[in-house]
Amino acid sequence: MKKLIDTYCRLLGWAIVACLAVMVVLVFGNVVMRYVFNSGITLSEELSRWLFVWLTFLGAVIAMHERTHLGTDMLVSRLGVTGKKVFLVMGHLLMLWACWLLGTGAWTLASLNTESRSPVMEAPQSLFYAGGVVFAASSTVILLYDLWRLLRGELSEDELVGVRESEEEPIDAPARVK
Numbered sequence: 001m002k003k004l005i006d007t008y009c010r011l012l013g014w015a016i017v018a019c020l021a022v023m024v025v026l027v028f029g030n031v032v033m034r035y036v037f038n039s040g041i042t043l044s045e046e047l048s049r050w051l052f053v054w055l056t057f058l059g060a061v062i063a064m065h066e067r068t069h070l071g072t073d074m075l076v077s078r079l080g081v082t083g084k085k086v087f088l089v090m091g092h093l094l095m096l097w098a099c100w101l102l103g104t105g106a107w108t109l110a111s112l113n114t115e116s117r118s119p120v121m122e123a124p125q126s127l128f129y130a131g132g133v134v135f136a137a138s139s140t141v142i143l144l145y146d147l148w149r150l151l152r153g154e155l156s157e158d159e160l161v162g163v164r165e166s167e168e169e170p171i172d173a174p175a176r177v178k
Contacts, residue, residue: 001145008138009065012058019051019058046120050128057135064139073161084160088150092143099136099143106132 030044063069076087106129113125149155 005065005142005145009062012062012138016055016058016062019055023048023051023055043120046118050118050121050123053128054131057131061135061138061142064142067159076161081157081160084157085150088155088160089147092147096140096143099140102132103136103140106130106136 026044026048030041033040076084110126110129116125118125
């Protein structure tokens with residue numbers, strides 16, 4: 001399962017790179033067109049906005065998998081292993097609930113907008129909201145896998161605290177000596 005999730009997140013990373021590359025080309029091209037030729041690329045703004053939404057949701061899935069979301073572990077880091085496990089389960093259950101809320105809300109919006117078309121691209125508006133559904137489903141799988149690993153005793157003590165304290169702290173930083 002770990003291999004599957006790692007491969008999926010690598011593919012998401014490449015999708016993010018593609019989204020960002022298309023956004024840069026569209027926005028830069030539109031700026032050049034406006035200043036040099038006094039015209040523009042009509043779908044540039046709308047497609048860039050859609051790609052940015054998708055890029056954000058896909059990046060959040062990768063951050064969930066790599067445990068790179070910022071957070072505070074002031075209380076949890078001082079607890080023993082059992083306390084850390086209890087807080088991990090509570091946190092994961094709350095995140096699963098948030099994924100459920102986001103996923104059902106995004107699914108409802110997507111299904112309500114299947115007939116609506118975007119003004120410029122004339123693409124189904126449901127594709128815009130599908131990013132939330134993909135995020136919720138992907139994050140749910142990652143969270144359930146973490147809970148499964150906890151129940152099987154496969155999580156190390158370092159993995160029981162799932163946040164980073166600082167943006168400057170490298171992703172693969174060794175655990176602090178206490």
